[in-house]
Amino acid sequence: MAGEHHLLHTAGGEDPIWRLWSQLPEPWRGPVIGDGIDDWEKITENGDARINLRGLPAPIPAELAWMSYWQALDGTRSSVLGTNQLANILRRAIRENYPFPPSIRAMDWETAAGLQRWFYATRWGRLAPREAAARLRVIFRFSRLALLARCSDGSWWTLDEWHPRCDPRIPLTEHEPQAHYGCSPSKISHPWLREAANWWLGTQLEAGVLRWSTVGEKMRSLVRFDRWLSTFAEPTDVLGDPAHAIQLAAAFRRWSADPANRLLRRSEQRFTHKPVHPRQVNDDLRAVAELFAFVAANPNETRQVLGPHPWSRVTDTHAAGWLRQLSRVPRQRDLNDEHYVDDHALAQIPAALPLLGLPRSEHMAVTRGDGQQVTARGFDDPQAMRMILLQILTGRRASEIRTCRLDCLSPVPDRAVDAAEGEQIARFHYAQSKIDIAPDNILVDREVVAVIEEQRQWIRDRFPGITPRHLFLQRTGNPPGRQALPLGHLQLDAPRVQQDREDHRQQGPARRPE
Incomplete structure (x- = not known):
């Protein structure tokens, strides 16, 4: 094992990949990766399977080793099956004298996909299945971009x-x-x-x-x-x-x-x-x-x-x-029938919010705008429920709530309790992203504090042992809890709700939950 590490390291001295490879923890340097790595089964998507980089020409083993390590640090699971399949493809190409680029940095996705199609056609006489292409695609997305960035000598x-x-x-x-x-x-x-x-x-x-x-x-x-x-x-x-x-x-x-x-x-x-x-x-x-x-x-x-x-x-x-070709766009009043939420609609939104947090296996009766009651399946998304509720309670934009910090609450000196209303007062620091010098905090009551504490408890239950930066987190591909909720997260699955309504119409009128 040590001899193979030495051969990898001496294959090229000036290539930036060897600097990156030398900085890897010893168990990640290959040529077989997995043994000696703590929680290996948790940072891969394939249980105890190991990454085998033997028989590949330098610097490809060093590149794939660094990419796998970067995936683990990034919070996405290291692609064991995809990396092993690429290694098998390249080993077969060497045996068959089939040409391929000298490095992963020189091998874009189209080239890798072509190699995969050749591999399946020559070995099994069939097309590559969709899941195999998807596994290989993962390698040529973020981890390869990270490798290119780290090996770049010029400006980003x-x-x-x-x-x-x-x-x-x-x-x-x-x-x-x-x-x-x-x-x-x-x-x-x-x-x-x-x-x-x-x-x-x-x-x-x-x-x-x-x-x-x-x-x-x-x-x-x-x-x-x-x-x-x-x-x-x-x-x-x-x-x-x-x-x-x-x-x-x-x-x-x-x-x-x-x-x-x-x-x-x-x-x-x-x-x-x-x-x-x-x-x-x-x-x-x-x-x-x-x-x-x-x-x-x-x-x-x-x-x-x-x-x-x-x-x-x-x-x-x-x-x-x-x-001079810019058109003059007349300014329209923002407060019109299309943008104004009346009291009736505003009352309906909080009433239906529990549907977002409800598990997918459960159903809830909701009242549409025309007054008809229908049954819809839960979205199993308590974060979206609390985000919208905080928007209603604080009047902040979705982006200001979605990317706010976990420690967004701070006490207000001498105002722990409002004597007139009996409400607990705290300072809420939201994510002001429009104007650098604009205010980024408001005073909130105990209802807002309760929603934020409920979200914090959800994070502690789902991401035990870590202290993430954001209050609302990406739910998948985020083991370290570093990533905030994605930008388009609240674009909910409207067709599924409509289908639930159609199914309900066929079953008969809705019954109120007892």
């Missing part, structure tokens, strides 16, 4: 995939949900545009001018700009004569306003009838204009980072021409 924004979960160099503000979404510059097909977008958005994020959520929005706008450029014989003409900037911007505005041009997946085609809001088109135009303005304002840095062609032709006139 020079990479083609950005994900704060995988790259700790990406700067985030305190309350941004770092684990739940990434950004893909790789979707920009024109290299000259991708390099400029990376430089602009990366440096602006580092300078604190932009936040992570804004970076993602502007990157998506530039991806649409890139797709529009693909309709031209010479895409760099958009950086040509500034006198034509207004006409080009108008053409992009019309293209961006077509719903069909904004959809990337076949499953989204049902939304082609939905009109694009003028603000969305403005966002696309503004992203392009801001990129042009940034390049024009930094000519020396542009030549150094991007080279002289084609960005040396960009001037402030280009940016101004694109900005």
